Amino acid sequence: MANFNIDAKKNMVYDAIVIGSGISGGWAAKELCEKGLKTLVLERGRIVEHLVDYPTMNLDPWDMELRGGLTPDEKDKHYKNIRSGWVGKNTEHFWADDAANPYTEKKPFLWLRGHQMGGKSLLWGKQTYRWSDLDFEANAKDGNGVDWPIRYKDIEPWYTYVEKFAGISGEALNLPQLPDSHFLPPMELNCVEKHVKGRIEKEFLGRNMTIGRVAHLTQPHNGRGQCQYRNRCNRGCPFGAYFSSNAVTLPPANATGNLTIRPYSIVQSLIYDEAKKKVTGVRIIDSETNEAIEYFSKIVFVNASALSTTQILMNSKSNRFENGLGNDSGELGHNLMDHTYRVGAMGKVDGFDDKYYKGRRPNGIYIPRYVNIDEKSKSDKFVRGFGFQGGGFRGGNPANIESFGADYKDSILKPGPWEFFITGFAECLPYHDNQISLNNDVLDKWGQPTLTIDAEFKVNEKALNKQIQEDAIEMLQKVGLKDIIGFDNEHPPGYGVHEMGTARMGRDPKTSVLNGFNQVHTAKNVFVTDGACMTSSSCVNPSLTYMAITARAANHAVSELKKLNI
Amino acid sequence: MDRRKVLQQTGLLAGASILMPSMVSLFQSCETVNRSDWKPLFFNVEESHTISTLLDMILPRTETLGALDVKADIFIDKVFAETYDKTRQENIRAEITAFNANCKKKLGTIFIGLSEADRNKVLQEAEATSEKFNPGVWGTSVGKQKTIGFYRSIKSMAIWAYFTSEEIGEKVLNYDPNPGSYEPCKPLSEVDNRSSL
Numbered sequence: 001m002a003n004f005n006i007d008a009k010k011n012m013v014y015d016a017i018v019i020g021s022g023i024s025g026g027w028a029a030k031e032l033c034e035k036g037l038k039t040l041v042l043e044r045g046r047i048v049e050h051l052v053d054y055p056t057m058n059l060d061p062w063d064m065e066l067r068g069g070l071t072p073d074e075k076d077k078h079y080k081n082i083r084s085g086w087v088g089k090n091t092e093h094f095w096a097d098d099a100a101n102p103y104t105e106k107k108p109f110l111w112l113r114g115h116q117m118g119g120k121s122l123l124w125g126k127q128t129y130r131w132s133d134l135d136f137e138a139n140a141k142d143g144n145g146v147d148w149p150i151r152y153k154d155i156e157p158w159y160t161y162v163e164k165f166a167g168i169s170g171e172a173l174n175l176p177q178l179p180d181s182h183f184l185p186p187m188e189l190n191c192v193e194k195h196v197k198g199r200i201e202k203e204f205l206g207r208n209m210t211i212g213r214v215a216h217l218t219q220p221h222n223g224r225g226q227c228q229y230r231n232r233c234n235r236g237c238p239f240g241a242y243f244s245s246n247a248v249t250l251p252p253a254n255a256t257g258n259l260t261i262r263p264y265s266i267v268q269s270l271i272y273d274e275a276k277k278k279v280t281g282v283r284i285i286d287s288e289t290n291e292a293i294e295y296f297s298k299i300v301f302v303n304a305s306a307l308s309t310t311q312i313l314m315n316s317k318s319n320r321f322e323n324g325l326g327n328d329s330g331e332l333g334h335n336l337m338d339h340t341y342r343v344g345a346m347g348k349v350d351g352f353d354d355k356y357y358k359g360r361r362p363n364g365i366y367i368p369r370y371v372n373i374d375e376k377s378k379s380d381k382f383v384r385g386f387g388f389q390g391g392g393f394r395g396g397n398p399a400n401i402e403s404f405g406a407d408y409k410d411s412i413l414k415p416g417p418w419e420f421f422i423t424g425f426a427e428c429l430p431y432h433d434n435q436i437s438l439n440n441d442v443l444d445k446w447g448q449p450t451l452t453i454d455a456e457f458k459v460n461e462k463a464l465n466k467q468i469q470e471d472a473i474e475m476l477q478k479v480g481l482k483d484i485i486g487f488d489n490e491h492p493p494g495y496g497v498h499e500m501g502t503a504r505m506g507r508d509p510k511t512s513v514l515n516g517f518n519q520v521h522t523a524k525n526v527f528v529t530d531g532a533c534m535t536s537s538s539c540v541n542p543s544l545t546y547m548a549i550t551a552r553a554a555n556h557a558v559s560e561l562k563k564l565n566i
Numbered sequence: 567m568d569r570r571k572v573l574q575q576t577g578l579l580a581g582a583s584i585l586m587p588s589m590v591s592l593f594q595s596c597e598t599v600n601r602s603d604w605k606p607l608f609f610n611v612e613e614s615h616t617i618s619t620l621l622d623m624i625l626p627r628t629e630t631l632g633a634l635d636v637k638a639d640i641f642i643d644k645v646f647a648e649t650y651d652k653t654r655q656e657n658i659r660a661e662i663t664a665f666n667a668n669c670k671k672k673l674g675t676i677f678i679g680l681s682e683a684d685r686n687k688v689l690q691e692a693e694a695t696s697e698k699f700n701p702g703v704w705g706t707s708v709g710k711q712k713t714i715g716f717y718r719s720i721k722s723m724a725i726w727a728y729f730t731s732e733e734i735g736e737k738v739l740n741y742d743p744n745p746g747s748y749e750p751c752k753p754l755s756e757v758d759n760r761s762s763l
Contacts (some may be wrong), residue, residue, distance in 0.1 A: 060743065060763065061730035067641075069649040085705030191751040229745040230763075346701050346708060356757045359745035394760070399722035400698040404624040404689050412725065413630070413738060415760040421703055485701065487708035 004047060004254055008262040008295070014040040016557075017282055017297040019267045019312065022119025024530040024546040025303030026245025026253075027162065031554035032301070033258040037561075040295055041253075042265040042284060044304070045116035048094075050246045054236025056090045064089050083110055084495065086123075091234045094122050100445040106454035110494030111307060117263065118246040119305060120497070123234050126214045126242050126362065127389065128168050128544040130159050130179040134373060135538040138427075142383045145335060145430035146506045148535045149516030152179070158548035166243045166547065167221040170213030178368040178387075178540065185218045186211045187227075190357050192349050192392035192418050193365050199479040200367070206377065207370045207475075212363040212389065215243035215543075224248070229359030242362070264288045266446060269316040270300060270325055270526065278525045278566070279325070285446050299525045299557050299566060303550070306531030307336075307436055310502040311451055313513075313520075313528075314438050326503070326513050326520035333437055335430035335504055336455045337537035339496035340386075342489040343465045344423035345472035347481030349392065352418050356394060364391030367422060369539055371467070382463035384429070386539045388472065390422035420481060424468030427539040428461050428493070430501055455493050498542050500534035518553040525566040529553045604640055607647035608655065613662050615678045617642060620717075621724045623689060630738050638727035645723070661716035692717035735762040 015037035018028045025041065032039045047053070061067040068088040070078070080098040081087045087095050096113035103111055114120040133152045140147040156179075163182045172180040189197060189211055197209040216233075217226045224247065225239030233242050240247035253259045264287040271281045271294065281296035302309045310333055316325035324332045367388035371379050396416025401408065434455035442450045457465075465488055473486040493499075506512020509521035514533050520526040529550040531542060538545075560566045606614045618639040625633035633639065646658055666676040673684050680688065696715045699722065700707040714722070728734055735741060739762035 058743070060732075060735065062732040062735055066645060066649055067726075067730045069645055071648055072651040075651070188748060188750040193750075229748045230743065342703065342706065342708065344703075344708075346703070354754045356752050356754045357748065357750050358742065358752050358757065359748035360761070360763065361748045361750075395701065397699045397701070397722070398725050399718055402693040404693065404721070406626050406628045409625045409632070410628055410630070413759045415754065415757075419701065421701075421708075423703055423708075485709055487700075489706070489708060 004049065004250070005260045006047060006263060008040060008260050011038075011260070012295055014038045014260070014295065014297040015561075016040070016299045016301065017042060017295055018301040018303060019282065020044070020119060020303040020305060020308070020530070021117045021245050021250065021261065022114070022303065022305060022530070023121045023124065023243075023245065023543050024550045025119070025301070026121060026249035027547050027550040028301040028303055028527075028529065028554055029253040029259060029261075030249040031551050032558070033253040033256040035554070035558045036258065037558065038258050039253070039260070040297065041259065041261040042267055042282065042295070043117045043261055043263050044266050044287070045263065047261070047263045048117045048122065048236075048246055050240060050244075050251065051236070051238060054238065055093070056235045057232060057238050059090065059235075080110065081112055084112055084497075086234070090232075091123065094234070101450075102442055102444060103450050104439055104442055104452040106452055107456045108492035109453040109455055110492065111451075111453060111499070112494070112497050113305065113308070117250070117261065118244050121244040122236060122246065124497075124543060125541065126216055126233070127366075127541040128166075128170075128181070128213055128215045128243075129366075129540040130181055131155075131538050131540060131545050132177050132179050134177045134369075135536060135540075138384060138538075139430070139536050144383065145536055146504070146508065146511045149505050149507045149512075154516070155545070155548050155552060158552040159544065162544070162547040162551050165222065166215055166248060167217045167224070168213060168215055168544070169218040171210045173208055173210055173368070175208065175368055177373045181213060181544070183213070184221065187214070187216070187218060187361055187363050189365065190392055191355050192352050192420055195349075195352070196392065196420055196479050197365070200475055203478040204370075204475065207367060209365055209367050212366045214363050216362060217241045227362065229361055231360035231362045233362050266448070267304065267312050268292070268448060269312065270302075271296075272316065272318040272320060272325060272523065274318065274320055277320075277523075279523050285448070287446060290446065298561060299527065301527045301529065301550075301554070301557075302532075303528075303530045306499040306502060306534075307451060307453070309528055309530055309532040310436060311438070313503060315449065321522075326522050326526070328509060328522055329511050329513060331432075331504060331511060332513050333502050334432045334435045335501040336434040336436060336453070336493070337428040337430055337498075337500045337534070338455075338493040339428060339498045339537065339539065340424070340426040340457060340461050340465050340468075341491045341495040342423055343426075343468045343472075343487065344388065344390070344421060345469065345476050345484055345486045346419060346421035347476045347484035349418040349420050349481055356415055364389050365422075379467070381467065382460050384427035384460070384464065384539065386424045386426035386464050386468050388422040388424050388468075390420065392418060392420040395419040420476070420479075422472050422475065424465070424472065425496065425539055425541070426461055426464035426468060428457060428537045430504070430536055431458060434493075434501075436502055453494075457493060498531070498537070500531045500537045500542060503528050503532040504535045505533050506535060517556040518549060519566075524560075527553045527557055599637065599640055601634075601637070601640070606640075606643045608643050609646070612666070612676065612678075613659070614639070614643065616662055616666060616676070617720065619678050619685070620689075620720055623685060624721055624724050625728055631733055633724050633728050636728060636731035636733045638724050638731065641727045641731070642720075642723050645727075661719075665716050689717070729762060
């Protein structure tokens, strides 16, 4: 792959600036570059070039000095991230430095960040599901939050567009609450999962179990290789088999010759021109030299990840916008959402001792939402719903077996018992008082104000979680599993890593920040298409919707530029 | 028997290497540290022999290599030294001391001074009475995890160190770094041992 053009010295003026290079920023860069716009991508961290900068992608445990363990210094650097349980030596370099980038938890909140080219697209879960009108109409129907300014029909062509390029594998089910994507062949269920699926669908009318719909290639696609079932995705994939900006969107953006990507660029604020009534550029701080620099463009896409995007808008103060750019409504920073996480059940499965599997499938099962999808499935305990992820595998913890010595040692060389689990993801309502604010008392390494996060799950989410656990236990019981453990780890928001809201789309500028094309109502050449724009949270994973909404907004931006409307 | 006498009898105070039955003539060519040259980074003499003895009892050499053959104890010493902060280091040291004090109180001497039968008794009791790990999902355990005591923690670390050693991970377990495909329902007989990765 050609090297990226990182020389932003020659030129201070571009057609477009994209802030951030994660899932949505990468899409914005690709679409804008391909439509002929000279585009500057401002990346807070370093360049991570596909393949070249994946130092751990082929390491076995014994190749790492501490076999993946972190030193106390490394743990200090990631003292927040580490709570997720995902940070080890194999991925440490892709997680943000928490010590240099502090934030304050007024209530517990885990904010996971990836400060490098590609952002969290290197680390995400790859679960990719379309939302439906059940989601886009939810606020209007039950009166929580404000109405989405778009419906499924508005975004459907853009789902199709991004899916065909990204490559999404999965099984078509023709469910109205979880529309099918344009699928590559699905990954396969193992024999225990097939067994569980058969029982659940027989015992519970209206419930389905399917393989996860994922941004993993199951056949070669657009010059990328298919999944090799190593399950080492988070280190960077040598085959480019999963969707990341690094492997999928930024290379074609670069190939147009229109892309400049500037690393080590912390965007401090947007520059608002009072006379022109629009944003004319951005102010950055070079994180290595501390130099303050201004870049100018006709349009700006803010894709810094939900909370960072809103942080930039809040920090963009002017005479016109004393409380942050586009914040006439007072909603900027509010309505923060995440999915609930780690509530479900697990059990042991008898009868498949002579079966195993080859390969480590980076995917599990999915049980689509089945409550509150129609009159018949309506709950009187909560609004909205939940879906389950999970899977079957040979696990067991050999340390738990009450034995030791020669026979014990030889026995644990064999695969352990089959286990199966499901864990729910529930929708979170948009609450005005779940919010972020600028904190001028705690500054980051570059002297910039940081964020205070003040959010919690409330009565409705707790009722959903209660139902998730009850349903999970009931399903596993009916399936005939043994030693069933129900669980609710009571994780605060953030653990789902689906931060949404804080600069929501809406029909009315009085109650929202963005319009139906993700333009700031009062500065229409600024587009926000990451998690910040979300008006509600659905219960399904949001990344595919960020991709579609970004491609749609980029198309609109270029069309409006041509018409000289912005 | 007091601690000093035990250490004298087992040769520890003289600095000689203790020879447990399966520790004799260990195969040591795989790693840079020879057992005879091993200077623990974290353990003192009593601690290192306590841990080595425990590991040798939990995962002894059979037809396949044992924990000490793959230097699981040397690795665990390194893990305590280089990945534990001060507080956790003090805790693990206190736990080893308490383990030995308990042996002495109940059976008259610290762990490594006990007869093989008594050492077996100690482990059997620990197995029967100690808390177990909750299952895990995606890197974190589910439900409310009760505190895991010294014995099962060390046992768990021993298994980790054993399975992630090159000798076991690559040559004994089913090592398949690049499967290429997913075969969801394979007869176990075609696979044999558990996957190492």
